[in-house]
Structures are given as C-alpha cells and as structure tokens.
Amino acid sequence: MKVSKLKSLLLLIALFFSTSTFAQQYFNVTKYGAKNDSSRLATDAIKKAIDAAAKVGGGTVYFPAGKYLTGPIHLKSNITIFIDAGAELHFSDNFDHYLPMVPSRWEGTEVINFSPLFYAKDVENIAIVGRGLIDGHGKNWWRFSEVEVKKLTEDSKWQKEFKRLNPNVLAPDLPGWIERGFLRPPFIQFMNCKNVQIKDIKIQNSPFWTINPQYCDNVTVDGITIDNPPSPNTDGINPESCRNVRIANCHISVGDDCITIKSGKDRSGRKVNIPAENYTITNCTMLRGHGGVVIGSEMSGGVKNIAITNCIFDGTDRGIRIKSARGRGGVVEDIRVSNIIMRNIRDQAIVLDLQYAKTNPEPISERTPIFRNIHISDITASTNRAGYLNGLEELPISNISFNNVNMTANTGFLIKNSKDISFNNVQLNAKSGNIITTENVSNVNVNGVRTFEPKAGAALVELTNTQGVYIHNSFPIAGTDTFVSVKGEQSKDIVITNNNLKNVAKVLDKAADVKNEIQVTGNIQK
Structure with missing residues (x-):
C-alpha cells in the first residue's frame, strides 16, 4: 500500500514538473522565419510561432534583440508575447496589411474595422511583456486623417469595405470620422478577454488609441512607457467597459488624453450596456496630453468604483476631467481621487462637465447622463482654473467633495447646476476673481x-x-x-x-x- 502511494506521489510530482516546464516553453520567432533585421515582413512567421504555442496549450512567443517589421499580431489563449530588451517591433504602415477587417469598437461604437496592431477576441491568459519597444508608425495614418482627408472619397476601397461591413452604423454615431474614408485602428485592442497583462514595454507612434481593452475582465497594465508625439486622438490607456482593471507605474506622454475610462457611446453604448467598473490607477506620471485621467465622454454604459491615487500630471491641458453630454445617458458614480500633484495645467485642474457638447435642456430620460458621488482630496496644483463643475439644468451634478486642496491658479472654482457640494480645508491663491463661485x-x-x-x-x-x-x-x-x-x-x-x-x-x-x-x-x- 505504501509503495503504491509513493508511486502515485512520484507520478504527480513528475506530471507537475512536466506541465510547469511545458507551460514555460519558449517559441523564438526567428525559428519560424522572422528576420530580426527588418528585411522581411514577419507577420506570417509570428503567426506560426503563436499557432505552435497554442497547439501545445500555450507558451511564450519570444522576440530576441533586433528589429522586426510586421503587420497585425493576433493572440490566442495562454500566449505571452515577450519582447526582450533590444528588440523592436515596427508595424507596417501599409493599410492593406490590416485587412481583413475584424470586430472592433471605435470611440464607443461597435464596428467592423481594420485589425488593431495587437488584437485578441474571446481569449484568456494573454500578455505582452518585456523591456523592448513596439512602434506603430502612425504618421501615415495621421496624415490621411488630418492632411489628405480631402483626397479620399467614398470610392476608396477602404471606405467601400467599411460601409459594406457596417450597414447599420450611422454617420451620427461616428461624427466627423465616417466621412473621412476609414477609421484608424487602435494599437492594442483586446475584445472580451480574461486575465490580460501588459507590462514594462515601451510603446510609441500609435495610429489611434494606444491600449484599448474592451469588455475585458482582470486587466493589468504595469510599468509601461507610452510616447506619442502631438497627433490626432492618440490616447494612452483607454480601458472601455472592462471590470477589475489595475493601471500602475506608467509614464505617459501622448497626443490626446493620457488615461481615459469609457463605456460606449450614445445608442450603441446603451444597447451594449456594459459598465467600466472596479478600476485602480496609481503611481503614474503624465507629461503631455489633453487630460491626465479622464472619464468619458463615451460613458453610456456607466462608470463606477474608480480609485485614482499617487499620480503626477505635469504639462497636461487638464488634470482630472469627467465629461459627458445630453444624449449619452449612463451614470458616473463612486469615484475617489487622492494624492495628486499637478503642475503647469493649461486649462482646469478639475473638470466635471455634463455639457461637453452644447445642447438644449430636455426631459430626463435614458439620454440623460448622471454624475454623482465623486470625492477629491489631497491635491496640489498650479493651473489656469482651479475647478469647473457644470451640470444640467434638468439634472445637477450631485454629492461632490473637495478635501485638503492647495492650489495656485489664475481663477478659482466655478460651480454651476450642482448640488450637495462640500469644500473642506481648501487653500487657493488666485490671480483674479473669487476663490469659489456658484451659480x-x-x-x-x-x-x-x-x-x-x-x-x-x-x-x-x-x-x-x-x-x-x-x-x-x-x-x-x-x-x-x-x-x-x-x-x-x-x-x-x-x-x-x-x-x-x-x-x-x-x-x-x-x-x-x-x-x-x-x-x-x-x-x-x-
């Protein structure tokens, strides 16, 4: 009996170590035909490495030092992309390489669009890690978005394909973009995935939003650097309609908002109705961007249970910004902001604006957005305006507190269409006007x-x-x-x-x- 038990124990130990070793198996992309001198497109070789890892249950797809030229990379379950120090992934700027189009979400509206540069859908246990660099070569995408848009017509093959695949997407859902020929892809977009990690890598030159998980659960973004030059809508980290998200130790300088929490836009967002909930954002530095940490304006599925702490914003246009408008619907609630240092903020240190787009009062309905239970404490800032709260005439912003605030500003707090507002231990040196103004x-x-x-x-x-x-x-x-x-x-x-x-x-x-x-x-x- 004892011998039998010993044999069983040894068998279990052997199986454990075999499985552990197996799970840690590395799949070097150069062994599958990828060239680390960027002399040849590595898309197919990378796909072969991912398929080989997936075939045995998962593993690490490894990029040793060197430069790789690639098209989109699609992850499968139990795959880690390891970009080692000295390795650089350069993504092609040939738009055709991002076909066929895939299910995506673009500024809160569900569409079929160009493949994101890193993409996954309905998978689990995926990661992008390492000390290497990924470069989206966004300049060509930006150029067509901003400069050469007038050269694009509805006869462009990309526009034809987009319209063929999106017969029910209306121009009002994507104002200003649907007419521009096509929609640029996000850099990293994982759709409906579980257990996601992005760690330590440097990302630059994103075509559009940089890190954009959608409908994901248990997401960690830790220790990354994002560096996008002044460029159209190149937000840093935009987790949308996700649950249990942790963002920490990141360094961000981008062409739009640094970190933005979203949950869908207008009728499309209300139809999906998946909130963004249980997020922590901590120990991050933001150096350039329209906002440091922003909620909205696409928040139609709701945003709740958010903690933002121990961050520095230096040179952003705004600090904490929560924005929406009539037509969005959705509720933003239970938000805590603490221990933030802001410096050289161009516009406002704190903004809560329910009239981000100018609209006329209307009866309260599912189109009416709601801001409530938002508490801001231990803030040091130098800024243009200390704070701006602007609710709706038909539905005020409610239950907002400012505690232990020390600021220098050109002007103070302006509070409009709000209720249940509290200021505790607020010191503000303003160059002109009142410290607190209410209407x-x-x-x-x-x-x-x-x-x-x-x-x-x-x-x-x-x-x-x-x-x-x-x-x-x-x-x-x-x-x-x-x-x-x-x-x-x-x-x-x-x-x-x-x-x-x-x-x-x-x-x-x-x-x-x-x-x-x-x-x-x-x-x-x-």
Whole structure:
C-alpha cells in the first residue's frame, strides 16, 4: 500500500514538473522565419510561432534583440508575447496589411474595422511583456486623417469595405470620422478577454488609441512607457467597459488624453450596456496630453468604483476631467481621487462637465447622463482654473467633495447646476476673481477656505441663485475686501457662522435682488 502511494506521489510530482516546464516553453520567432533585421515582413512567421504555442496549450512567443517589421499580431489563449530588451517591433504602415477587417469598437461604437496592431477576441491568459519597444508608425495614418482627408472619397476601397461591413452604423454615431474614408485602428485592442497583462514595454507612434481593452475582465497594465508625439486622438490607456482593471507605474506622454475610462457611446453604448467598473490607477506620471485621467465622454454604459491615487500630471491641458453630454445617458458614480500633484495645467485642474457638447435642456430620460458621488482630496496644483463643475439644468451634478486642496491658479472654482457640494480645508491663491463661485447650486458646505493673496474688489466666496449654504471655520487674512457676496433672487438659506473675520473689510455684500435674509452669526468681527 505504501509503495503504491509513493508511486502515485512520484507520478504527480513528475506530471507537475512536466506541465510547469511545458507551460514555460519558449517559441523564438526567428525559428519560424522572422528576420530580426527588418528585411522581411514577419507577420506570417509570428503567426506560426503563436499557432505552435497554442497547439501545445500555450507558451511564450519570444522576440530576441533586433528589429522586426510586421503587420497585425493576433493572440490566442495562454500566449505571452515577450519582447526582450533590444528588440523592436515596427508595424507596417501599409493599410492593406490590416485587412481583413475584424470586430472592433471605435470611440464607443461597435464596428467592423481594420485589425488593431495587437488584437485578441474571446481569449484568456494573454500578455505582452518585456523591456523592448513596439512602434506603430502612425504618421501615415495621421496624415490621411488630418492632411489628405480631402483626397479620399467614398470610392476608396477602404471606405467601400467599411460601409459594406457596417450597414447599420450611422454617420451620427461616428461624427466627423465616417466621412473621412476609414477609421484608424487602435494599437492594442483586446475584445472580451480574461486575465490580460501588459507590462514594462515601451510603446510609441500609435495610429489611434494606444491600449484599448474592451469588455475585458482582470486587466493589468504595469510599468509601461507610452510616447506619442502631438497627433490626432492618440490616447494612452483607454480601458472601455472592462471590470477589475489595475493601471500602475506608467509614464505617459501622448497626443490626446493620457488615461481615459469609457463605456460606449450614445445608442450603441446603451444597447451594449456594459459598465467600466472596479478600476485602480496609481503611481503614474503624465507629461503631455489633453487630460491626465479622464472619464468619458463615451460613458453610456456607466462608470463606477474608480480609485485614482499617487499620480503626477505635469504639462497636461487638464488634470482630472469627467465629461459627458445630453444624449449619452449612463451614470458616473463612486469615484475617489487622492494624492495628486499637478503642475503647469493649461486649462482646469478639475473638470466635471455634463455639457461637453452644447445642447438644449430636455426631459430626463435614458439620454440623460448622471454624475454623482465623486470625492477629491489631497491635491496640489498650479493651473489656469482651479475647478469647473457644470451640470444640467434638468439634472445637477450631485454629492461632490473637495478635501485638503492647495492650489495656485489664475481663477478659482466655478460651480454651476450642482448640488450637495462640500469644500473642506481648501487653500487657493488666485490671480483674479473669487476663490469659489456658484451659480444655480444647492446645499453647499464651505469649511475652512482661505487664500494668502486676496484680491481687491473680489469676494472670497460669490453665490448666485444658490440655496442651502453653510460657511464656517474660515480665517481670512488682512487685505480681504469682502468675505461673501450673494446675488440672485433665488438665493436663500445661507448661514455664515464661526469664522474669524476680524481682517475682513466687509463680511457680506448682498445684492439688491436678494430677497431672503442671510444669517450672519457667531463670527469674530472687528
């Protein structure tokens, strides 16, 4: 009996080591005909290596040092692409190499389009790793998008093929693009995959969005560098309608947004109705881009449970930006942003805008987007405008807080069409205007707001048609002209209490159109 058990144990150990060794098997692409001097297109050789690995259950497709010229690479389950230090994958800029077209999603709309440069669909346990470089050679794609678009007509073979394969995609779903002849492919797009990893590689010159997983579960993007020059829509990392995403330790400089969370656009996004949820973004640096971390504007499937922390934005146009518009629908909720340093932000450090596209008020429906439960803390920034919140007249942005914020800016916070807004321990030195300005807002808590550079003729807080305001625990410094200014006949239920106002020339400036009493009590005054 003991001998039998021993034999069984030895057999299991042998099987384990055999399987482990087997799973770690390497498939060197040069053994399958790839040339590492870029003298020949390696697409077929890479496919042979992937097929060989898949045939035995999976393995690592290995690129040793050298330069490889290739078309699109399609991954299968249990495949790791290992691009070693000194290895460079250069993707062809011949559009025909990205045919036949494949199922894709383009700016939130499902389409059949050119193959992405790296592509996978309905697979699991896939990875792109290594210390090597992948170069999308996007210049030719950008040129046709921006410069030579007028030379393209509906007679182009790419446009004909796109329209043949997409009879139900309407021009309004892809405004400004469907007429341009064709849609550029994303660099890396994995569709409906599980257990995805992209680690350590450098990526540059993407034709379009750079890393764009769609409908994926358990995605890790760690330690990568993305470097796209100023170029059209070359976003960095755009996980769309995914679950359980971790983005960490990345260095990003791109032609559009650095990291963007999306979940589909308008009717197509609402039809699919798959949210982006459970994302963490941490320890990343963004040096160039329209936004540091952005949510939307394609968010029709909803975005929820997002944590953004320990990042640096240096030179982006905006810092944290959440954007949408009437027609999108969807809910953005339960967002936490903390420990962010922003420097040289061209426009706004923080933007929550439900009127990203100009539209007219309409009855609340499935077309109405919602922003709620968004909390921002421990922010240091130098910027043009500190913050901009712009909700809808028919449905305000709600439950937003700013905690432990220290900024220098040209102008302060402008809050419009919002409710349940809280400022706690906010220090802002603005070159002009008010620290906080509200218009059509309700339920505002201002706790400990201050500036060390008060401006003549400007109130620290200016309220217009604002209701339910509690301002307390502030200690304005000498030179402050006015503490609070109130305007608008709808302004009411305003309390100014428990502030040290001995350095303030005027505690309250109440406009003639304010009909309701303002309570000023319990303050230290001259």
